[in-house]
Amino acid sequence: MNTRAWVFCGALGLLGTACATVSPVRPLAPDGDYGTRAPFIFQAAAPDGRWILACQAREDTDQDGKVEVRFDPHGGLMGDTARPYLFLEPGEGLAVDDVLTWDTEGRRLALLRDGAIHLLDTTTNEETRLGDWSLADDETKAPRPPMRASFSRDGQRLLYLRREGTRTVPVLRDVTSGKERRVDTGPGLLGQAFLHPDGHWMVFDVVVKDTDQDGVLRWPQEQTTLAPARCRGRVLSSSYMGFRGDQPVRRFQRITGGPLIEGEDILQPLGEGLLRRAPDGTLFFEDEDGDRTTWVPASCKAHVLAGDAPREQPVVGCDARNELADLRAGQVLGLVTDEDEPETIDTRGRALHFLQPRPDGTPGRRSASWGPVRWRPAVQPQ
Numbered sequence: 001m002n003t004r005a006w007v008f009c010g011a012l013g014l015l016g017t018a019c020a021t022v023s024p025v026r027p028l029a030p031d032g033d034y035g036t037r038a039p040f041i042f043q044a045a046a047p048d049g050r051w052i053l054a055c056q057a058r059e060d061t062d063q064d065g066k067v068e069v070r071f072d073p074h075g076g077l078m079g080d081t082a083r084p085y086l087f088l089e090p091g092e093g094l095a096v097d098d099v100l101t102w103d104t105e106g107r108r109l110a111l112l113r114d115g116a117i118h119l120l121d122t123t124t125n126e127e128t129r130l131g132d133w134s135l136a137d138d139e140t141k142a143p144r145p146p147m148r149a150s151f152s153r154d155g156q157r158l159l160y161l162r163r164e165g166t167r168t169v170p171v172l173r174d175v176t177s178g179k180e181r182r183v184d185t186g187p188g189l190l191g192q193a194f195l196h197p198d199g200h201w202m203v204f205d206v207v208v209k210d211t212d213q214d215g216v217l218r219w220p221q222e223q224t225t226l227a228p229a230r231c232r233g234r235v236l237s238s239s240y241m242g243f244r245g246d247q248p249v250r251r252f253q254r255i256t257g258g259p260l261i262e263g264e265d266i267l268q269p270l271g272e273g274l275l276r277r278a279p280d281g282t283l284f285f286e287d288e289d290g291d292r293t294t295w296v297p298a299s300c301k302a303h304v305l306a307g308d309a310p311r312e313q314p315v316v317g318c319d320a321r322n323e324l325a326d327l328r329a330g331q332v333l334g335l336v337t338d339e340d341e342p343e344t345i346d347t348r349g350r351a352l353h354f355l356q357p358r359p360d361g362t363p364g365r366r367s368a369s370w371g372p373v374r375w376r377p378a379v380q381p382q
Contacts, residue, residue: 032091034372034373035093035372037370038370057080071234077227077231103151107121117149157175161190185204185206189217200271200272204250204260207245217246252269268307281300296316349377353373353374355374
């Protein structure tokens, strides 16, 4: 069966970062086989294909005389134990505990291994140990585990959490100079921290009240049948049963410092200010001095669709007119055609394919497929 897929460059930056010129340019990864002949579960790849993250089971951990991985309908692993591997070049790869995040170019990654969080520059191959890390709460069944590290859109700042004794401490790092500063997030149990994409704000989710009245402050855990996010296979079905734990509050702080700001009326940061909603539905902009300017009247009943941070302009849809804003179509770069559906496509026009069928003879595709894998040309310009 032929697979057809379109490759786009987004007009509003939704996909645009994947189409930007990468600087400095790392040469294409050498041709060769990535991984071993063992069960291979693709997880992610850099936008330009400079690295691949996958899970492999390479040992007979259940001692049944064979190396095999199967998945339940919720993406859970059965059979032998698989672990993540990071591939920067053909071969067996680097064993890691997890990759938390990477910048928009895919150049720098924040990863976990050997009980610590590390910053890896894939262009220079420089690896920096940032601090201790506990794996006690790493295995979560949430579809999206709490964010513990994130880069700014320009890749120049990294906000990450590290352990200092029994405390979790947020640290803001300049990735070029290596300068760091610890950030005070106020009272409460810090569970998640990330940089807003425009690079002006830090965002913290903190549990401050025992909202479920069990006598303990507890970060909310999503109750779901979905398998743990790490090394999850193809998901055919899952159920969702809400959250267990306490309800966090969201706090905002500017990158440059200043007070922590919180409030249920905050919709999102926008440039140096905040977009907020008044009780009557009016949208107003609050600048860094606290001055407020009405932007959208209550009669619009506005839904915020996107925000242009440099121009400090929102894109909204109004229920009053029963219509939404047009976000402009992207540019079609080419048509992807191949007999085997690829795992992913990078910005250099290459597709990642399994080189061989599974032991039962069927094509490999996001299930208990067998490695290795290899990049192949994919995009045929029109």
